[in-house]
Amino acid sequence: NAGVTQTPKFQVLKTGQSMTLQCAQDMNHEYMSWYRQDPGMGLRLIHYSVGAGITDQGEVPNGYNVSRSTTEDFPLRLLSAAPSQTSVYFCASSRTSGRVDTQYFGPGTRLTVL
């Protein structure tokens, strides 16, 4: 199993550009989520999904869209990038929504918006 994979590892965008951060897992996990981590801060939940076709907002959803058309993939879209979205983004998955102790994190995507 590859676990949770994220692409790209690094990305630089200009203000106003759009892009999609990819996240995939091969463990047949129902629950997937996206977090951002800013310097000196913990992780903040952006969006999450409890299964294919179902998504919901987390703590900081503004400026981001998600979709979950398959169990494996959970892409995060930045519609019009802003410097405030410069951050490290982590995708995570777990078997069910009730099993936070078995949540696996991807390696992260470091995004810089100029």
Added chain:
Amino acid sequence: EDKVVQSPLSLVVHEGDTVTLNCSYEVTNFRSLLWYKQEKKAPTFLFMLTSSGIEKKSGRLSSILDKKELFSILNITATQTGDSAVYLCAVEDGEGAQKLVFGQGTRLTINP
């Protein structure tokens, strides 16, 4: 608003010392508290605590939860340089599906 506060934010000790990291929280609907270790990349899971007063232990690391006073501590004894990392505390809010609220983290540096 749910809040998780960790202290200290940064700690530097010598190898062999014992350290205690603190985590206090305010959440509407507490379900569990988790500790993670984050080195250069993604956080890795250490402990999940749901009941007060029951110590969880793994090697030199241990943790306990006090649900009355709304805090948890993470102890590391006989520290080693490999323990250097950011330690994150997170609380699961039972209102929604697996909503984790993270603290800012404690950056622990172990000097040889």
